[in-house]
Amino acid sequence: MILVRLPALKVALAFGESRNTVPPDRSVGLDSFTILQDNESGRTREMPRQEVFFEQSTGGRRVEVLKTYDQSYAREVFNDLDSEAREALATALDLKKNYEPADIPAPEGIEYDDFLWDELFEAAREDVRSDPNLYSFFVVAEDGDGKSEDLYISPDWPSAEAFAKKLIAANGSR
Numbered sequence: 001m002i003l004v005r006l007p008a009l010k011v012a013l014a015f016g017e018s019r020n021t022v023p024p025d026r027s028v029g030l031d032s033f034t035i036l037q038d039n040e041s042g043r044t045r046e047m048p049r050q051e052v053f054f055e056q057s058t059g060g061r062r063v064e065v066l067k068t069y070d071q072s073y074a075r076e077v078f079n080d081l082d083s084e085a086r087e088a089l090a091t092a093l094d095l096k097k098n099y100e101p102a103d104i105p106a107p108e109g110i111e112y113d114d115f116l117w118d119e120l121f122e123a124a125r126e127d128v129r130s131d132p133n134l135y136s137f138f139v140v141a142e143d144g145d146g147k148s149e150d151l152y153i154s155p156d157w158p159s160a161e162a163f164a165k166k167l168i169a170a171n172g173s174r
Contacts, residue, residue: 050070052066054160054164056168060145061145063142063143064142065140068138074121074135074153077150078120078153080150081151081152085151090107093119095119120155123156124137137153138156138160140163
């Protein structure tokens, strides 16, 4: 697999054609795209890179909120969430408002992870009129002490921002 970053919104595909990679009605602040080429098939697919929505440094640590369309990356972040982040995500998804308590699996149960992921995934769906298969996620990442860590994921900006600001407040009090 070859990974290439291009600084333009037009991409030459493996078939020699070029096209806009962002629909004209969709405004995004991306300045490059990641092009993935599978050497075995020669096919090319493209994926927008993460966009930084929020960034703040305090106490030698930097907290960012990234918007991503990468479902694999989103699932990876989700799988690594701690219990506090899972609880914050469940609150952001309004599970108690949208479901009867008996319909929500126990948080310590096996089925809960799949249930929570399914809710996150459906809530992350963009406007189906534009593209029914486009999902966006907001990831809270923290850089410090020479390492970067993804700590939270959400389908919406406000809950990601709230989680990031809570993290910044905790860092400021250290």
